[in-house]
Amino acid sequence: MSLQHDIASIRKNYSRQALTEESVSNDPLDQFKVWLNEAILSQVLEPTALVLSTVSADCRPSSRVVLLKEVSPDGFVFFTNYESRKGQEMAERPYGSMTFFWAELERQVRIEGTIEKVTSEVSDVYFHSRPRGSQIGAWASPQSREINNREELEQAEAKYEQDFANLDVVPRPQHWGGYVLKPERIEFWQGRPNRLHDRIVFEQADTQWNRKRLAP
Secondary structure: OOOOOOHHHOOOOOOOOOOOOOOOOOOHHHHHHHHHHHHHHOOOOOOOEEEEEEEOOOOOEEEEEEEOOEEOOOOEEEEEEOOOHHHHHHHHOOEEEEEEEEHHHOEEEEEEEEEEEOOHHHHHHHHOOOOHHHHHHHHHOOOOOOOOOHHHHHHHHHHHHHHOOOOOOOOOOOOEEEEEEEEEEEEEEEOOHHHOOEEEEEEEEOOEEEEEEEOO
């Protein structure tokens, strides 16, 4: 089946805002918080959604959408199954990148750095803040592994619901928890007219952030 539209002709001229050296914060984490807050206030669809990219031991990249759950002094925190494909890749090569795209604000943020697990205490606190159904789901889903059918997943969910029926608190599975991406490079992109977009990048050198403008 062919596409009904000429996708090469689809384009949008960005013109909402500008990003200048005078307006951007000297701390990229502070600047990110400003933009994230503006995305939330603007009711952007899924403002905390990001594309997480990892690389396998044989240097094959893979990407998927996950949700940001915290911006800590260390970096950007998210949670997942340690035994999933991304979990295995992060264990093999503890590096990754994140991409946020807030189309309504014509903005993109790209973050690169090292990845490590958060403490078990941090994982416990977040796990127990989740709805009980999501907690059961973390037990029921062997994430990224092949299953025979949907029924198998639903049967596992029913099993764990029964197993934990008499418990007020569902324990966190040891194969599930958080990671933090510790940034070494953060780029802020603001769409501008005629594809002459604003790009300001921060790169870490020792404990300092160096800032520069890139051509679009």
